[in-house]
Each structure stands twice: as C-alpha cells, then as structure tokens.
Amino acid sequence: MPALGQGRLHGECLMAGECDRCGECCRRSTPALHEEDLKLIGESGGLDLVHLVTFRRGELVHDQVRGVLAPLHEEVVKLRSRPHSWECFFLNEDSGDGAGCGRYEQRPLECKLLLCKNPAPLAEAYATGRITRLDIVGGHGAVAELIAAHEDQCGYEELAAWARRLHLDASNREAAETILAAVHFDARAREILTGRLPEMNEEDRAAVAACCLGRPLAETLSMFGLSIARQEDGAIRLSASGTIHHPAARP
Numbered sequence: 001m002p003a004l005g006q007g008r009l010h011g012e013c014l015m016a017g018e019c020d021r022c023g024e025c026c027r028r029s030t031p032a033l034h035e036e037d038l039k040l041i042g043e044s045g046g047l048d049l050v051h052l053v054t055f056r057r058g059e060l061v062h063d064q065v066r067g068v069l070a071p072l073h074e075e076v077v078k079l080r081s082r083p084h085s086w087e088c089f090f091l092n093e094d095s096g097d098g099a100g101c102g103r104y105e106q107r108p109l110e111c112k113l114l115l116c117k118n119p120a121p122l123a124e125a126y127a128t129g130r131i132t133r134l135d136i137v138g139g140h141g142a143v144a145e146l147i148a149a150h151e152d153q154c155g156y157e158e159l160a161a162w163a164r165r166l167h168l169d170a171s172n173r174e175a176a177e178t179i180l181a182a183v184h185f186d187a188r189a190r191e192i193l194t195g196r197l198p199e200m201n202e203e204d205r206a207a208v209a210a211c212c213l214g215r216p217l218a219e220t221l222s223m224f225g226l227s228i229a230r231q232e233d234g235a236i237r238l239s240a241s242g243t244i245h246h247p248a249a250r251p
Contacts, residue, residue: 180238
C-alpha cells in the first residue's frame with residue numbers, strides 16, 4: 001500500500017476561502033469514481049483494485065450531497081474506506097497542520113470538487129459519468145462472467161424482497177433458504193476469485209474481492225435487519241433481528 005503523505009485535502013479555492021483541513025468530509029464517506037478517474041487506475045503510483053470497493057445496485061450508501069443513507073439505483077465504485085468505518089483509507093490525521101491526503105496529487109474528481117462551504121460543484125457532477133467495475137476489469141472474460149453470475153444470484157433488490165417476506169413471517173423457509181443460498185454463493189465466488197491471487201496477502205485478496213464483487217453478504221445483510229452466525233458444526237444460521245435500515249426490506 002502507498003504511504004500516507006501530507007498533501008492538502010482540498011486546496012482549490014472554490015469560493016472566497018479555502019478548505020479548513022478539518023477532515024470531516026473524508027471521515028463521512030469516500031469519493032465515487034468517474035470516467036476521468038480511469039486514468040488513475042493502474043498507472044505507476046496510482047490506484048489499484050486493492051484501493052477500490054464496489055457498492056452494488058440496491059445497496060445502502062451515504063449520499064454525500066443529501067447527507068442521508070439511500071439505496072443505489074446503479075452500482076458505484078468508490079475509494080476504499082477504513083475497516084468498520086466510512087473514513088477514507090487515504091486520510092492522514094497526523095500531517096502536522098490539519099488533516100492530509102495520502103494521494104492528493106492523484107486524487108479523484110469528487111475530491112477536487114468537494115468543499116463543504118460550497119457543495120454546488122460536487123452536486124452538479126455527483127451522479128454523472130460514474131464508472132462501473134466492468135469499466136475497470138473489462139466486459140468479457142472469467143472475472144466479468146463471475147460478476148454477472150454473482151449479480152444474478154446475490155442481487156440486493158431481490159434479497160431485499162426476500163428479507164421483507166422473512167420479516168413478515170419468520171417461519172418462511174423459502175425466504176430463509178433463498179437468502180442463505182445467496183450467502184453461500186457469495187462466499188464461494190470470493191474463494192474462486194481470490195484463488196487466482198496467490199501472491200497477495202489475505203487483506204489484499206479480500207480488498208480485490210470487494211472491488212470485483214462488492215462487500216461480503218455476511219456483512220451487508222445487516223441493512224435488511226438480518227444477521228448470520230456460524231454454528232459449532234460449521235453451518236450458518238440466519239436470524240431476522242435487528243434494525244431494518246433498508247426501506248425495501250421493511251414489512
């Protein structure tokens with residue numbers, strides 16, 4: 001991983017006054033990538049798959065413009081965040097004179113446009129020209145086929161509907177079995193993908209999988225008010241409990 005530097009977060013003066021370098025914008029979310037950011041991927045010192053994560057269609061994400069959690073209408077590829085946080089992986093809190101950015105000179109478009117004192121430029125470009133993972137890995141080949149199969153078996157919009165049925169009737173075996181089958185398929189797809197990356201460490205393999213297949217279902221099912229637990233015999237048990245954050249999963 002590249003070292004975190006001490007570059008300024010948002011040096012552009014988008015209005016009468018510059019960024020205060022408080023880092024709050026970079027703690028709340030990471031930028032989505034746009035067509036002009038493709039040139040940053042794969043170049044020397046640029047972004048690699050380990051730095052990216054895909055949020056799939058139907059997944060809850062933080063909307064930086066509206067400041068709310070909302071389901072995505074289309075998938076989004078974003079910079080990776082720190083574990084168990086929305087904070088950008090490249091945020092450096094120890095730069096000495098305010099928050100810094102580890103890749104300021106090669107930052108994505110949204111980072112160039114974002115200034116909390118003047119959100120208009122980001123709002124104008126926010127939902128236009130976004131890229132997908134197929135723009136990165138290509139539309140043909142084994143990885144593209146695995147992505148398509150994964151979407152077919154693990155699509156969030158269908159899972160939300162099955163989660164809603166389970167919340168309406170906790171004894172609905174069809175709903176429970178369908179969701180568990182998706183969890184198993186998701187885990188197997190990640191094994192197949194990461195099995196092609198023997199030279200990477202476990203953390204980086206998981207990061208590549210998160211770019212190509214999105215975040216693991218075992219983690220994201222919580223947005224539907226669902227949780228899974230592994231039993232002593234290795235079996236996975238599904239539980240319909242907890243707060244239902246996703247509107248499509250609510251009874």
